[in-house]
Structure formats: C-alpha cells, structure tokens
Amino acid sequence: MMDQSEVAQLKALMEWEATRTAPPEGFPRLPDMPAARYTSAEYFALEQTHVFRKSWLFAGHMDEIPEPGCYMRWHNAGDPIVIVHGMDGVVRAFYNTCRHRGAPVVTEDRGKASRLMCGYHNWTYKTDGSLVGVPERRDFPADFDMSCRGLLPVRCELFGKVIFVNFDADAMPLIDWLGPLAREWEEFAFDRIRLAARHSFDLNCNWKVAMEANMEVYHVPFIHPATVAPLVDSARNLNTMYPNGHARMLAPAPRTTNREHVRAIDSPAGWQQIDSVGELGRTCTQSYTLFPNWVSPLSNFFVPPLVFWPTSLTTTRLELVTMALDWGDAPAPDLWTVPDDRQPNGRQMSPIILEDTQFGEAIQHSMQSAAFRSVPLSYQEARIYAFHQSLDAMIGEGNIPSELRVEQVIGEAWVWPSEPRLAQMERDRAAAPHPG
Ligand code: FES
Ligand SMILES: [Fe+2]
Structure with a gap:
C-alpha cells in the first residue's frame, strides 16, 4: 500500500x-x-x-480451477500447457505432453479428475505430475524408470488468485519479478x-x-x-x-x-x-x-x-x-x-x-x-x-x-x-x- x-x-x-x-x-x-x-x-x-x-506470464485465475483436481489447458504462449489444481491443493503447470509418445494428456479446455490419463495408451499421472500407471508394464524393460517420466513441469506461481507461469526453470520467483508492484x-x-x-x-x-x-x-x-x-x-x-x-x-x-x-x-x-x-x-x-x-x-x-x-x-x-x-x-x-x-x-x-x-x-x-x-x-x-x-x-x-x-x-x-x-x-x- x-x-x-x-x-x-x-x-x-x-x-x-x-x-x-x-x-x-x-x-x-x-x-x-x-x-x-x-x-x-x-x-x-x-x-x-x-x-x-x-x-512471468498471465495464465489465468483460480476461479477457472477452483477445486482440487480441476485443470485447464493453456496455450497462449505457444506450447500446450495444462494448469492443475492438485489433489494436495498446490497449483502446478505442466507441458500437456505425454511422456510416452507425445499425445495430449488433457483434451478438454477445462475439466476435473483425480488422475490425468493419456487417451492414447492410458499412461496415468497424479496431479503432481508423477507417472503412476503404465499399461502392459511387462513389455517395457524391467529397469524402466517411471520416476523420471513424470509430466515436465513449467514454473507456476500465484499472486493472490491470479495464476502466472514461466517457462524458465531458473527464473526468479514471481514476487521478486513484480518487485515494487x-x-x-x-x-x-x-x-x-x-x-x-x-x-x-x-x-x-x-x-x-x-x-x-x-x-x-x-x-x-x-x-x-x-x-x-x-x-x-x-x-x-x-x-x-x-x-x-x-x-x-x-x-x-x-x-x-x-x-x-x-x-x-x-x-x-x-x-x-x-x-x-x-x-x-x-x-x-x-x-x-x-x-x-x-x-x-x-x-x-x-x-x-x-x-x-x-x-x-x-x-x-x-x-x-x-x-x-x-x-x-x-x-x-x-x-x-x-x-x-x-x-x-x-x-x-x-x-x-x-x-x-x-x-x-x-x-x-x-x-x-x-x-x-x-x-x-x-x-x-x-x-x-x-x-x-x-x-x-x-x-x-x-x-x-x-x-x-x-x-x-x-x-x-x-x-x-x-x-x-x-x-x-x-x-x-x-x-x-x-x-x-
Ligand atoms: S502417448 Fe500417452 S500413453 Fe502413449
Ligand atoms: Fe487508448
């Protein structure tokens, strides 16, 4: 003030x-x-x-993803992104790109789900991005590491109820970017x-x-x-x-x-x-x-x-x-x-x-x-x-x-x-x- x-x-x-x-x-x-x-x-x-x-880019408002499990697609900066209100309450952004063969994990502009499932071969991700389900798991190598195949994150931070994203993993925090604003x-x-x-x-x-x-x-x-x-x-x-x-x-x-x-x-x-x-x-x-x-x-x-x-x-x-x-x-x-x-x-x-x-x-x-x-x-x-x-x-x-x-x-x-x-x-x- x-x-x-x-x-x-x-x-x-x-x-x-x-x-x-x-x-x-x-x-x-x-x-x-x-x-x-x-x-x-x-x-x-x-x-x-x-x-x-x-x-830091304006992405949306919490009213668009009001409850845990709500998600929205966002592609105003080019790359397809999904912004997810996690089941744990944390708001995160990910590339909307399945780590298997690149299909979109989310295909509606807005939706709600406790897990995100790719429609192509049903790889399934938790709302924190981690990969938790791969059908026909036996057909991948025994040492296939699911823990490093989660959805790729995009920085996502809030100012009040307004959601901002940043593609740079090393970007300064949003609050520092805003500075005196x-x-x-x-x-x-x-x-x-x-x-x-x-x-x-x-x-x-x-x-x-x-x-x-x-x-x-x-x-x-x-x-x-x-x-x-x-x-x-x-x-x-x-x-x-x-x-x-x-x-x-x-x-x-x-x-x-x-x-x-x-x-x-x-x-x-x-x-x-x-x-x-x-x-x-x-x-x-x-x-x-x-x-x-x-x-x-x-x-x-x-x-x-x-x-x-x-x-x-x-x-x-x-x-x-x-x-x-x-x-x-x-x-x-x-x-x-x-x-x-x-x-x-x-x-x-x-x-x-x-x-x-x-x-x-x-x-x-x-x-x-x-x-x-x-x-x-x-x-x-x-x-x-x-x-x-x-x-x-x-x-x-x-x-x-x-x-x-x-x-x-x-x-x-x-x-x-x-x-x-x-x-x-x-x-x-x-x-x-x-x-x-
Ligand atoms: S491309 Fe997503 S499960 Fe195959
Ligand atoms: Fe004007």
Whole structure:
C-alpha cells in the first residue's frame, strides 16, 4: 500500500507535469527506434526465445480451477500447457505432453479428475505430475524408470488468485519479478477478486503495435475524444518506470470532468467496490505495464488486464479480462466487451478497445512499406521506449543485430525508486511567486 506522503508526492508531481514547458531536466533525448523491430522475423524470434520463454506470464485465475483436481489447458504462449489444481491443493503447470509418445494428456479446455490419463495408451499421472500407471508394464524393460517420466513441469506461481507461469526453470520467483508492484498492488485485493470475464480477439498486427496503444496518453484526446478523454487529463500524466521492465502511468481526471459521467462508466449499480483501494486508484487513471505483455488500469472497481499474445510476427491475440469483487446477483461485470451474436464467442470489443485497436492492421501494412523508417517518441511516450529497452536488455544486446537495437538511454536515474523530477519540482516551487 502507498502511505499518505507517497500519495501527496505523486499528486504534486502530476500537477507539476502540467506546468512543464519542455521534457524534465536531464531526461534523455530518445533516439528513433528502428522500424524493423516490428517487422523483422529475426527480432520476433529473439523476443520469443529470450522474453516470452523467460518472463512471468498471465495464465489465468483460480476461479477457472477452483477445486482440487480441476485443470485447464493453456496455450497462449505457444506450447500446450495444462494448469492443475492438485489433489494436495498446490497449483502446478505442466507441458500437456505425454511422456510416452507425445499425445495430449488433457483434451478438454477445462475439466476435473483425480488422475490425468493419456487417451492414447492410458499412461496415468497424479496431479503432481508423477507417472503412476503404465499399461502392459511387462513389455517395457524391467529397469524402466517411471520416476523420471513424470509430466515436465513449467514454473507456476500465484499472486493472490491470479495464476502466472514461466517457462524458465531458473527464473526468479514471481514476487521478486513484480518487485515494487507487489506492494503497490496490495490495495487492489488480488487475493479476493473473482474472474468476471475473459475473452480473446485476433488482431492483424505485431503484438507491440497493439500493446503500445495502451502505453501512452498522447493519443487519448485524439482517438478517444468521447470515451477516455473526459476521464484522463493527459497534461497531468506521470509515468514511472520500474525494474524488470514494468511501468505505471498515473493521470487525474480533467478539472472540468463531470463526475456523473465518471460514475456512469466506473460504477454500474450493484457492483461492489474494492474497499481497500486508496485515493489515487479512486480518483485517477492508474495503469500498469507488467512486462512483457500485460497492461491494466487498476481502480476501485476492477482489475481488468489487457494481455497481448504474439501469434506470429504480424498477428496478435488480445485477451480482455475483467476481475472484480463479488457482484452478487448482478450480471458479471465485463469492462472491455459487449454482446454480439455474430461473433464466434458472442462478444465484441467495447467502443474504447475498438478505438485503441482501429489502426493496428493499417499500421502493420504501413510498417512493412518503404515509408516506415523509424519511430520518434516523445517524453509522454517514454514508457514505450523503456519497454523496448527492457526487451533488448532481456534478449541481451550482444544477441541483437545493431540495426535492430535501441540505445539504452533511459538509465537507472529514471527508474524507481529514483525520481529526478522531484528536485526540479522543488526548484520550480521555490522560484514561483508566493500564492497570495
Ligand atoms: S502417448 Fe500417452 S500413453 Fe502413449
Ligand atoms: Fe487508448
């Protein structure tokens, strides 16, 4: 949780952001980013190998596997995985790949069983992954060691009720990966929220093109004039970068905002508020990037991550998730989608998401043309630049051809807990004429 002095400091910094006439003193000039970061198969392969195989990735919510024996398939990161709520209460993830001849051990998206049995030759595994049954055992060698033929594990850890996986056996624990976010997220009650909605949509653009639409407020007045702009004062936006590539944007509502309008969007009748959420979560738009592919505006009503899954160099699966406190008899809240009988999943993206995704396919086409040379980013878009720096840092600069790299110009001084803007704010205040 944030204490009162932190809240006061962040509020002061947001006010100060609106008074700047240039980027903050000492903030690095952001070099153009190479265009090919969005179009190169080589860079895409590097992202897959070094980022998606080594990061903690959102996999689901305990409501999807509520009881011992419940399991769910998951393949958003490519490899087929099964996430199992073990008979011993422990949640684990495994490759959904039988150790005999590779058939899937689980063939439904969700199910419940005290043992997992492969349908091909009925090899049987306990919910902790160990192999306990092999039909016609006599036909294998006498010393055939079943103990080393259990399902292969994938790291799986919880933050509250939210399930994350990591393909890297040596990855740091999830709580360390989250770092300061774990403390800042305490107030959003990840241990009490329920899964209300989870829908996927396929987009025709690189995953970064889709995600970056949600990583800056520069676009808000222009593509969201009627939806987001009345809620977010982009001039008073404050970005904070965290270790491991995470980031936060914090922006208050415009002074002119009609509170009824905010309430109509944020608090449908009957939904229970997350009572522990503090002042900033109640009054500002507070959106976090969880590196590499989760963006979520957290508030006193929702934990609603947008999760961006690369399905190829030029396609993305966008997952739109709403988690909230108990909604009683009211329909389950869904912040991001609306009913549409013509769609395969019966939903379509909400007006805000349609606004954010509208240019993706055309941008991807443009990016593949000769006209797209490089990307100049403003201070307001620094969260995007920092994200690219983090991608390269994780890939390892030596693994990236120089024409694809970004320069690491945003240094430690601009990463939490360092906050160089405070000193400039204090100087500006001292220089300002005394009010009254
Ligand atoms: S492939 Fe699973 S039992 Fe043969
Ligand atoms: Fe947007």
